[in-house]
Amino acid sequence: MNLNNSRLTTNDIVQLAALLPNLPTLEELDLSWNELIGGALKLLTSHLQHTPQLRVLELASCGLSGLDISSLGDSLQLLVNIEKIDLSWNSDLGGNLSLFSQKLQPCSTLKILKLVDCNLTREDGIALGKALSVTTNLEILDLSMNKSVGCGLATLFQELRHVPHLQVLKLYNCGLTQDSIQDLGIALNYVPGMKKMVLSCNGIGGGFKETATHLLNVTQLQVFDVHDCSLTEGDISALTQIIPLLKNLQVLNLALNKNIGDAVRHLIARIRFLPRFKDLTASNCNLTKESIVELADTLPNMTELETLDLSWNKCLGGNLGVLIQMLQNETRLRVLKLCSCNLTGQDLASLVSLSCAGFLSSLEMLHLTYNNTVDDQSWVMFFQEINGLKALSELDIGLMPLSHRECSPWLAVLLCCLSRLPSLLELGMHHWVITASQCELLDTFNKQNQRNIHFTY
Structure with a gap:
């Protein structure tokens, strides 16, 4: 049952609780992004004995209160088959995690625990570490975006010996x-x-x-x-x-x-x-x-x-050919990002040459954003001659913020080029000056060619 982002209220939770006795085979319940149900979770958790097969419970960004967290902890003994719990983006979890973690059951079936951006504290990190002794099946642990939890992770790291099956550990922005x-x-x-x-x-x-x-x-x-x-x-x-x-x-x-x-x-x-x-x-x-x-x-x-991202490295300007020529063999490259690299017309020519030779046939995403150093004639050449990008679905040529240049010199050439890019769905053109009549030309292209390219400008 997926009720994600459904604007649920306390009354909805009451009605959902009344339905649970009729859902004994329910395995997944997603109530995430319903912030108005905060404070009412006990109305639901007290009926979880009717869903013994529940494996996935997602409560991200539900405005959970300390009382909700305690109620969820009390219900853990009813969730005998639970494998995934997501409590991310509930800030009141910070300082209250022990109300949940201390009630995890011995030999828990829990495999995935997500606590992203929950305002966790040092004490929460310690409490979670102590709880690992009963979550021996844990495979994925995500504590990302909890800046104050870092000092408490020493205990958690020491207790990793209890979760030998751990496969994914995410500690993005945790104050390490x-x-x-x-x-x-x-x-x-x-x-x-x-x-x-x-x-x-x-x-x-x-x-x-x-x-x-x-x-x-x-x-x-x-x-x-x-x-x-x-x-x-x-x-x-x-x-x-x-x-x-x-x-x-x-x-x-x-x-x-x-x-x-x-x-x-x-x-x-x-x-x-x-x-x-x-x-x-x-x-x-x-x-x-x-x-x-x-x-x-x-x-x-x-x-x-498959993916190569060298964006924001200015040394690539004028030197892309050195790199590109080494792709002249069978390649699986799908994503190439060269944003803000001071690229020159010669660099674009190198890309054109490689594509025309068929060596970028698997490329799906090409980002050339923020390369204001490319002149108009080089963009004309690029769109006139680029070929072989049959799989390309996303192209971004946007300029740097506060930059404004006319796209008139190459827009007509671009429209001709689009027919040679049959898979293109997204074309980023931020900060290029596009008039109302030019916008109409882009819309007309979509209608006449039965395409649905999303132009962002």
Whole structure:
């Protein structure tokens, strides 16, 4: 039963509770994004004995009060088959989590627990850590966007020994520090099946110099997200020694780490030893030209690569050809993001050449946003000659905010080009000056060609 975002009221909860005796086989109940039911949850939870098969309970952003949380805790003994509970975006959970966590039942069937942006405190982190001893089947734990919980995670990390099946740990923006990473590193020995670890938006720079070797305990790791973590060259040097040994790694996100300097090129060079690697995000990393050359040298070995995001690295301007020419073999690239890279007309020509040769036939998303450095004639050339992008569904050529340029020099050429992009659904044109008559031309194209391209401008 999905009642997500249905504007439910207390009266609706009363009626729903009355229905539960007639729903003995109910397995999933989603009441998320109904903030008016806060304070009334007890009216529902007192009837959960009628739904013994319930596996999924989603109560994200429901305005839950301390009393609601306590009532939910009291009902846990009735949820003998529960596998997923989502209490995200309920700020009153902060300081009250123990009212729920202390009542988790021994040998709980819970596999997924999400507590995103719940205003959790240090004490909540400690309480949750103590509760792990009864949630031995836990596979996914998401505590993201709880900035004050960091100091309490030392206890939680120590208790990870009770959840050996944990596969996903998300700690985005949780107030982690260098010391936190050391505690987590030691705990990784307890969760050898970890597949996804998100540590982004935490001030953990310098924390990997001593603890990177602990990553060798999670040989199944597929996703490693450390974007915006103030990483240092020392962190990258340490990770360079370890990451090539994680043979199952598929996704690496280093974005917004502006101080990793030239050290990142050595890490890029060793990605070639990861046979399943699919996604590299290194946007806004202050890459050097040497890093781009190293990436170009590595690309032929990245045969499974699907996503490449190098946005906000100005060194790409005038040098994209060095990189692009190394994609001249069979590629699975689906997403290419080159936003705000100071691209030139020659860079666009390199993209055109590659597409015309058929080497970007799998590309679905191309972002060229904020490249105000491309002149009008180069856009004309791009739309006149771009070919072979049969799978492209999203293209963004928007300009930087406060920038305003006429699209008249190339709009007619664009309209002709659209017929050669049969899969295109979204075209971003932010900050290009488009007149009312030009808007009509775009609408007419959709009508005449029975297309439904969404133009954003």
